[in-house]
Amino acid sequence: MTEPAGSRASVAAEPTLYDADGAAVPTLHGRHCTVCGHTFFPPQDYGCESCGAAPEHLAAEDLPGIGTLVASAMVLRHPRAPFTIGTVLLDSGPAARAVIETPEGPVPNGARVHSVLVPAEAHAGVETVELHFASEEA
Amino acid sequence: MGAVLADLRPVHVVGIGLHRYQQASDTTFVTLGLTAVRAALADARVEWPAVEAAYTGTALLGFAVGPTMLRYLGTTGIPMVQVENASASGSTAFRVACIDVASGTSDVAIAIGVDKPDIPHLTSIKTGVRDLAVSRMTPVAHFALLAAEYMHRHRVTPEQLALVAVKNHRNGSLNPFAHRQKERTLDDVLGEPALAGVLTRLQCCPIGEGAAAVVVASDSAIDRLGMDRTRSVHVLSSVLNSEHLCSGAANWDAELTRDTSRRALAEAGVTARDLDVIEVHDAFSIEEPLYLEAMGACKEGEAAALLSDGAWDIGGRCAVSPSGGLLSMGHPIGPTGVGQVAEVTRQLRGEAAARQQPGARTGLAHMVGLGAVCAVHVLQRDE
Numbered sequence: 001m002t003e004p005a006g007s008r009a010s011v012a013a014e015p016t017l018y019d020a021d022g023a024a025v026p027t028l029h030g031r032h033c034t035v036c037g038h039t040f041f042p043p044q045d046y047g048c049e050s051c052g053a054a055p056e057h058l059a060a061e062d063l064p065g066i067g068t069l070v071a072s073a074m075v076l077r078h079p080r081a082p083f084t085i086g087t088v089l090l091d092s093g094p095a096a097r098a099v100i101e102t103p104e105g106p107v108p109n110g111a112r113v114h115s116v117l118v119p120a121e122a123h124a125g126v127e128t129v130e131l132h133f134a135s136e137e138a
Numbered sequence: 139m140g141a142v143l144a145d146l147r148p149v150h151v152v153g154i155g156l157h158r159y160q161q162a163s164d165t166t167f168v169t170l171g172l173t174a175v176r177a178a179l180a181d182a183r184v185e186w187p188a189v190e191a192a193y194t195g196t197a198l199l200g201f202a203v204g205p206t207m208l209r210y211l212g213t214t215g216i217p218m219v220q221v222e223n224a225s226a227s228g229s230t231a232f233r234v235a236c237i238d239v240a241s242g243t244s245d246v247a248i249a250i251g252v253d254k255p256d257i258p259h260l261t262s263i264k265t266g267v268r269d270l271a272v273s274r275m276t277p278v279a280h281f282a283l284l285a286a287e288y289m290h291r292h293r294v295t296p297e298q299l300a301l302v303a304v305k306n307h308r309n310g311s312l313n314p315f316a317h318r319q320k321e322r323t324l325d326d327v328l329g330e331p332a333l334a335g336v337l338t339r340l341q342c343c344p345i346g347e348g349a350a351a352v353v354v355a356s357d358s359a360i361d362r363l364g365m366d367r368t369r370s371v372h373v374l375s376s377v378l379n380s381e382h383l384c385s386g387a388a389n390w391d392a393e394l395t396r397d398t399s400r401r402a403l404a405e406a407g408v409t410a411r412d413l414d415v416i417e418v419h420d421a422f423s424i425e426e427p428l429y430l431e432a433m434g435a436c437k438e439g440e441a442a443a444l445l446s447d448g449a450w451d452i453g454g455r456c457a458v459s460p461s462g463g464l465l466s467m468g469h470p471i472g473p474t475g476v477g478q479v480a481e482v483t484r485q486l487r488g489e490a491a492a493r494q495q496p497g498a499r500t501g502l503a504h505m506v507g508l509g510a511v512c513a514v515h516v517l518q519r520d521e
Contacts, residue, residue, distance in 0.1 A: 014268050038383075044267045049383050070387040071290065073282035073335030078274060085271060085279050085334075087287070087387055095387040097283075098270040109290045131270055 010127040013120050017042060018065075018131045026115045026131055030063040030094060039063070041094040063092045065115025065131070069107055072100050088113055088133050101134040112136040142405045143376045146240035150370040150520060152355045153182025154480035159317040159348035159468035162255045167199055167349075171207045171252040174349035174473075178248065182353040184363055186211040189353070190244040192218045195231030196472035198256040207252070224507030225419070226378070227251065228350065229475025233376045233513060235354050240373075245359035251473035252349040260508075278342055281422035282335025284389060288424060289336070292439035296336040300327040301445050302423040303341045303465055309452060310462020312492040315477070317344045317468025341423035343464035350476035352483070367520060371483045374406035374500075374516045381510045389428070391506065396432040398512040399504065403434075406516035408500055410434035413456050413516075415485045415501035417478035420463040426450075429504060430458065457495035460485060475513060478503035486519040 012020040018028050030041040034057045038050035041063055045055045072086035086100035086107070100107055101116060114136055117129040143149070155177025157170045171194075179186060194204040204218035223230040228251030235247040269275070285299060304324055310316035327340045360367055379398040384390040403410060410433050420426045427441035435456060436444055444450060450458035461467040461481035464474060482501035484490045490498075503515045 014270065016268050017270060042267060042269045044265075046265075046267075071283050071287035073279060073286050074332075075274065075276070075279045075282070075334040076331060077278065077333040078276060080274065083274065085274055085283065087283050089387045093386060096270055097275055099274065109286065 009125050010117075010129050013128045013130045018115070020117060020129050025065045026117055028063040028065055028090070028096065028115065028131070030061045030092070031058045032061040033057055034059055039093045041090070041096055063090055063094065065133070066091050067113060069100065069109060069111045069113045069133070070095065071109050072107060086133060099130065099132040101132050107135045143236060143240055143373065144405050144407075147242060148357055149236045149239040149354050149373045150357070150360065151352055151373060151479065151483045151517065152360060152365050152370050153178040153180075153184065153353035154483050155179070155181055155351045156315040156477060156480055157349040158315045159346055159470050159473065159477070161317070161346045163347065165347065167203065167252050167254050168207045168210065170254070170347060170349040171250060172210060174252070174351040175208070175211065175248065175250060178351035178353050182355070183365060184246065184353065187214050188363055189216065189246050189248050191216055191235070191238050191247040193221050193231040193235045193247065193249050194218065195221045195223070195227035195229070195249065195251040195476060196253050197222050197224060197227045198253050198258060198471055203252065204250070223511055224509055225421070225469070225471060226475055226505040226507030226511050226513045227472045228477070229503065229505040229513035229515070230378060232352060232476055232479050232515065233378055235352070236373050236376050239354050239356050246353065246355045246363070248351060248353050249476055250349065250351045251476035253470045253472035254347040255345055276334070278334045278337055278422065281424050282337050284391065284428065285337060285424035286335050287389070288428060292442070294427070294442045296328065297324060298442040298446060299336060299423050299427075300324055300338070300341060302420065302426045303327045305445065305451060306420060306459050306463040306465040307340065309460050309493060310466025313462050313467055316462045316466050317346050317348070318462070318466045337422055337424070341465070343421045343469040346468055346470050348468065348470040348473045348477070350473040350480055352476055352479050369487050370520045371486045372518050372520050374408070374518050375402045376515050377402040377405065378511065378513045390510065391425070392428045392432040394510055394512045395429045395504065395506065398514045399433040399502070402502070402514035402516050406518070408516060412500050413502050414498040415457050415460060415482055415495050417461060417481055417501070417503045418459050418463060419504055419506045420459055420465050421469055423465065426458065426463070433502070433504070452493055452495055457485070457498070460490065460493045460495060475503065475505040478505065479515060479517070482517050486517060
């Protein structure tokens with residue numbers, strides 16, 4: 001995958017999961033099943049886990065990066081620790097596990113959160129960005 | 139719907155054996171496994187040639203573990219099958235051995251669990267399906283999230299959760315086969331830094347090496363081979379489920395246990411309140427209250443308070459993980475589910491010495507595995 005045309009030199013660390021096109025609240029790339037209506041994230045094109053429909057019945061669906069934090073926990077034993085991981089119930093239905101930004105301390109369970117792109121690393125002027133979630137209060 | 143175990147001929151646990159669970163050592167898997175198998179045969183008072191099929195639960199060792207190990211008991215030409223089902227590999231080997239005997243295909247079968255620590259080849263990584271934080275979503279991070287959600291919902295404190303580890307280390311300190319055999323105070327458990335969320339090291343299971351073996355037999359084999367019927371334990375039910383799709387942020391770990399244990403208890407004709415002993419998959423402390431509630435051993439949100447009251451202690455209303463559970467007895471993967479059956483059997487025989495739950499008659503063994511899968515067996519003392 002290449003960076004979106006017209007953007008600054010930033011690329012998504014996981015381009016199949018979200019765009020790095022500079023949107024204020026980045027959209028997640030989900031799927032929905034045209035047979036049973038099941039909406040899911042992360043995307044896959046093997047078959048519907050709900051009804052078993054074949055790949056041709058799985059359609060791309062952009063999921064707004066807005067939801068509610070179900071729970072979060074700080075991870076202290078990991079090569080990239082410390083960071084906070086959280087379960088976000090997206091308003092569109094699926095739950096996503098992602099890093100939670102905590103610039104002002106822990107985000108309480110039940111808080112409204114939205115997606116943000118966070119620089120992960122930079123090489124030769126190209127910045128790689130990861131999709132995290134942050135409190136709407138922050 | 140096909141037959142369940144209770145529809146087939148009765149199957150009994152007649153022999154149990156273990157090699158201690160321990161940190162990785164120079165001991166070969168052959169020595170680990172043969173130690174457990176020979177102990178189980180001696181306990182059953184049968185010779186190896188009486189065993190008609192061998193099912194070896196292992197997740198990390200590689201190809202052909204059974205024949206490579208069991209040939210040193212004397213080759214007898216019996217069918218040998220390796221069973222891999224992640225953390226439930228041993229439980230699944232036990233289930234297959236039970237079905238083999240219950241169906242009439244074999245009269246005597248053995249379930250073995252053996253493993254040594256290695257890097258698991260996780261197929262989920264090979265699917266090509268990407269996720270946002272997959273490299274950061276370690277098992278302890280996953281269960282720290284479940285702990286955070288549970289503690290918030292039921293107003294449970296980190297201290298209450300840590301008491302699971304205190305109880306299970308106390309039980310494990312009495313178990314000569316346990317990986318961790320040291321009693322721990324609440325200060326010990328909470329005195330170390332957390333790995334993730336509220337989960338400290340002693341609230342996470344040790345993964346080492348070990349082995350466990352269980353011999354199962356039909357009524358006719360017990361009579362024919364002159365085994366001691368007063369020490370046999372009836373396998374009332376065996377249920378193995380894989381996960382249903384859960385919507386949104388539902389706790390699929392708990393839902394899978396709920397479905398599996400509901401079926402296993404119904405097939406056994408008992409309720410969760412009838413259980414005297416439960417061996418729970420407590421790889422992390424939070425799993426014990428989650429699964430006890432999902433099984434119906436108590437109401438939602440009450441497991442932590444009941445723990446504080448001693449309800450789950452040996453001598454309490456139901457002894458939960460009297461072996462020490464995964465937290466203290468350990469989780470060497472392949473052996474774990476077989477070791478649970480060994481502990482439940484020992485309890486129902488009344489042979490658990492200092493760990494004995496008084497009057498134990500009915501017990502349940504519960505394992506979950508990556509996938510996710512869940513195996514539940516209900517056993518009862520033969521009257």
